[in-house]
Amino acid sequence: MATAGFRRTVLFAALASMTLGAMPAFAVDREKGLKPPPVPGVPDFVDLEPIVLPVIERNRVTRQIGIMLTLELVDGQPAQAIDEEKRLRLMDAFVRELHLIYSARSTAERVVDENVLKQRLLRTADGVLGKGVVHAILVRRLVEQRG
Numbered sequence: 001m002a003t004a005g006f007r008r009t010v011l012f013a014a015l016a017s018m019t020l021g022a023m024p025a026f027a028v029d030r031e032k033g034l035k036p037p038p039v040p041g042v043p044d045f046v047d048l049e050p051i052v053l054p055v056i057e058r059n060r061v062t063r064q065i066g067i068m069l070t071l072e073l074v075d076g077q078p079a080q081a082i083d084e085e086k087r088l089r090l091m092d093a094f095v096r097e098l099h100l101i102y103s104a105r106s107t108a109e110r111v112v113d114e115n116v117l118k119q120r121l122l123r124t125a126d127g128v129l130g131k132g133v134v135h136a137i138l139v140r141r142l143v144e145q146r147g
Helices: 002-032 084-104 114-129
Strands: 045-047 051-057 060-073 134-146
Touching: 051 084, 060 084, 060 114, 084 114, 114 134
Parallel strands: none
Antiparallel strands: 045 060, 051 060, 060 134
16 A cells, blocks of 8 residues: 555656756747747747837937837748848838838827838838738837937
C-alpha cells in the first residue's frame, strides 16, 4: 500500500517539475518574439514601435501626437517577411508621411483624422514593401496632446 502511494507521489512530483520546467521556455519564446506556425486563413500581424511627433505651427510646437500601429498582413504573408531592414525603411517612410499629414492639418481643431491616416499609411506601406503585402493599417492607440 505504501508503495502505491509513494509511486503516485513520485509521479506527481515528476509531472509538476516537467510542467514548471517548461514554463520559462514559453517566456523566452515571447521575449524573442517567436510565434507559432501560421494558421491557414488567419492573417499575420506586425506590431510597430510607437511614433511620437510634434505638430509645429508658426515655429512653435503646439501639440504632440503619439501613435501605435500594427500591420495586418495579407493572408498567407508571414510576419517574418518584414525583416529589420524593411521595418526601418517603413518606419522612416511613416514618420515622413505623418509629418506631411500633420503639417497640412496643423490649424485644424483635431490634427489626426484616423481614416485619412490609415489610407495614407497603407499607400506608404505599399510603396515601401510592395503592393499586396499589407492588408490594413490598424491603429492600436492614438493620442493627441496640446502642448
